[in-house]
Amino acid sequence: xxxxxxxxxxxxxxxxxxxxxxxxxxxxxxxxxxxxxxxxxxxxxxxxxxxxxxxxxxxxxxxxxxxxxxxxxxxxxxxxxxxxxxxxxxxxxxxxxxxxxxxxxxxxxxxxxxxxxxxxxxxxxxxxxxxxxxxxxxxxxxxxxxxxxxxxxxxxxxxxxxxxxxxxxxxxxxxxxxxxxxxxxxxxxxxxxxxxxxxxxxxxxxxxxxxxxxxxxxxxxxxxxxxxxxxxxxxxxxxxxxxxxxxxxxxxxxxxxxxxxxxxxxxxxxxxxxxxxxxxxxxxxxxxxxxxxxxxxxxxxxxxxxxxxxxxxxxxxxxxxxxxxxxxxxxxxxxxxxxxxxxxxxxxxxxxxxxxxxxxxxxxxxxxxxxxxxxxxxxxxxxxxxxxxxxxxxxxxxxxxxxxxxxxxxxxxxxxxxxxxxxxxxxxxxxxxxxxxxxxxxxxxxx
Numbered sequence: 413x414x415x416x417x418x419x420x421x422x423x424x425x426x427x428x429x430x431x432x433x434x435x436x437x438x439x440x441x442x443x444x445x446x447x448x449x450x451x452x453x454x455x456x457x458x459x460x461x462x463x464x465x466x467x468x469x470x471x472x473x474x475x476x477x478x479x480x481x482x483x484x485x486x487x488x489x490x491x492x493x494x495x496x497x498x499x500x501x502x503x504x505x506x507x508x509x510x511x512x513x514x515x516x517x518x519x520x521x522x523x524x525x526x527x528x529x530x531x532x533x534x535x536x537x538x539x540x541x542x543x544x545x546x547x548x549x550x551x552x553x554x555x556x557x558x559x560x561x562x563x564x565x566x567x568x569x570x571x572x573x574x575x576x577x578x579x580x581x582x583x584x585x586x587x588x589x590x591x592x593x594x595x596x597x598x599x600x601x602x603x604x605x606x607x608x609x610x611x612x613x614x615x616x617x618x619x620x621x622x623x624x625x626x627x628x629x630x631x632x633x634x635x636x637x638x639x640x641x642x643x644x645x646x647x648x649x650x651x652x653x654x655x656x657x658x659x660x661x662x663x664x665x666x667x668x669x670x671x672x673x674x675x676x677x678x679x680x681x682x683x684x685x686x687x688x689x690x691x692x693x694x695x696x697x698x699x700x701x702x703x704x705x706x707x708x709x710x711x712x713x714x715x716x717x718x719x720x721x722x723x724x725x726x727x728x729x730x731x732x733x734x735x736x737x738x739x740x741x742x743x744x745x746x747x748x749x750x751x752x753x754x755x756x757x758x759x760x761x762x763x764x765x766x767x768x769x770x771x772x773x774x775x776x777x778x779x780x781x782x783x784x785x786x787x788x789x790x791x792x793x794x795x796x797x798x799x800x801x802x803x804x805x806x807x808x809x810x811x812x813x814x815x816x817x818x819x820x821x822x823x824x825x826x827x828x829x830x831x832x833x834x835x836x837x838x839x840x841x842x843x844x845x846x847x848x849x850x851x852x853x854x855x856x857x858x859x
Contacts, residue, residue, distance in 0.1 A: 415623055417648040418658040419667075421796035423829045425651055425750060427624065431588045431709050436596055436718040439706075440733065441516060445488045445724030446761040447473060447509045448500045452558040454480030459509055465492045470519035470700055473509050476550075482560045482764075483550040487702035487722035490514040501746035501763070503756045511724070522699045528599050529696035531606045542611040542695055549694030550701045550764075554686030555579060555590075555654065556747060558765040561687055565611045567676045574679035575616040576608045577663050578688050580632075581647060581654035583622060584748035587768040589705040590685050592718045594621070594628040597689055598635055604688030605642065607695050612681050617642045618663050619685075622649050651750065652827040656682045658796050670823045686767070706730070706762060710771030712738035721762045727769050728758035743777035745770040750828045783836035791830035791840055797823045801830035805840040808847025813854055821848045822855070 449456040455478035467473060467486040474484040490513040497505040518524065531537065547562035567573055578601070582590040594601060605617045619636075621629050621644065629646050636642040645663050647653055656675050657668040659682060666678040675682050683691075686705060693699040702723050709716040714735025721730065727744060731737055737744075745752035746760065747768055762769075791801040799820060807816040824844055831841040 413623075413646050415646050415648040416662050417650050418653065418661040418796060420798050421794050421829060422650040422652065423794050423832050424649070425585050425832060428585045428711070429588050429624070430586065430711070431707050431716045431718050432591065434588075434592075434717045436592045436705060436720055439719040439721040439725060439730060441488060441513055441722060442725040442729055443513055444493070445486070445490075445511045445513055445722065446498055446726070446759075447484055447486070447511070447724050448498065448761065448763060449474055449477075449484065449507045449509070450500070451484060451763040451765065452482045452552040452560055454478060454482070454560060456507065457481060457484045459495055461492050461509065463492055463494050466490075467492065467511060468517045468519050470522050470702065472700075480560060480563060482552050483548070483700075484509075485550060485700035485702045486511060487724050488513045489517040499757050499760060501753055501755055501760050501766070503753075523697040528603070530603060531610065534696070537607075537610070537695065539611045539613055542607050545695045545698075546611070546691055549690070549699070551687065551690045551694050552701070552764050553684055554690060554704060554764065554767065555684035556751070556765045556767055561683065561691065564676070564681050564683070565608070571676045572679065573612045573614050573676055573681050575614050575618060575664065575681070576605060576612055577659060577680050577682045578605050578617065578619040578685055579654055579659055579682055580619050580621040580625070580628060580685045581659060582625070583649075583651045583654040584750050584768075586709045586770050587707050587748050588709075589707045589718055589767050591625050591628055593689055593705045594625070594685055595631065598631050600692040601685055601688045602632070602635060602642070603696065604690070604692035607691050608681070608683055608688060609641070614681075615641055619644045620647050620659050620663050621645070622647045622653060624649050652796055652825070652829065655796065655825050655827060657825070670820055701764060704762070704764065704766065706766055707768040708734045709768065710738070710773070711776065712773050713771050723762055723764065725762045726758065727755060727760050727762070730762065730769055731758065731771065737771065738773060741774040743772045743774075745772065749776075750832065751826065780837040782838055785836055785838060788835060790833045790835065794829040794833040796827060796829060797825060799824060801840050801844060804847065805838065805843040808843040811850070813847070813851050816847050817851045817854070821851050824848055
């Protein structure tokens, strides 16, 4: 089996895929569901409900707040308790809709049957109709970034899509939600890919999967054996292979230029496997995006697992369901250890981009003392974007934003490879992220 990968940089963190072989279970319903209005890149959604309103599973509770935005639907049935601010995974207080859960009554428009709907059985679905259903259902990127999916299917002027690449890499340590989804819902993911291909008006689809998921590679290769339009691409195991630009390089051997260039500028539209599944449900089942596959994991978690979770469920409930927090100090991440964010409160709710709740013990999370830079250039060698992380970190700490912009800090994808590989344990990524945010603010103000 020939393995492909991206050309520049990359590291090999320990996998720790503890939940790899644990079948997905449905999480219990929360007693109170919390829906932040910023669950996606772009403008926050705007509430269309008020205190005292009754809602069902699948009821629209907030509409898109602009072009780059997405609507939010209730994942529970009950009564709107209030519209307030809550701490979300970013650590900031953000507006949210809070619903008291009463029963589990669904909107009748949602097709809850298990029957597989194929694209060939629905010739009436035009590309425009597919894009509209995706937009209306509030589907966003499920890999963590949260970019509204319909926008990716409408390339900017001058860009033309040639293929759709499904991201089944899941290179981040610990997380196995996408793997379980591929094993358990391969047929729906493939229909989702066909829908994305038709919406993008392309005839070629790829599914990139790392070699550490041989069962997923075998299953999807078998199921696509008679479809020449779809190709499963086995990839060498290397982080951050799941990054959009790295995946495009690995699969079709094209390099995406520096921002503002995006994958479609070299002919590719990249979507996560979770997004493909959500697209299938949105288009074929009229089911809005209100639940997702999420891993709850950690070396000391008693009963880690993969779950189908209704959005709005708290991290606390999910961790309790897995046996509670281990004794001693713990760090809880929304996401994995490389790119995940530490949460300030376990009342943070599962949202559209929550692919994992990772519990690290103090031993795993504790940072070692920072030593002087020894100019070993390991961070340069590891950077998948071809940057000089030691320099960007220094410029950031000196607040030299003009030079930082000139050194292309906006190309940093915050993968953490530099900090992971640093023998001096320097906070390289921490500094770069702060500097990049300042530079992005300057660029935005300039425009």
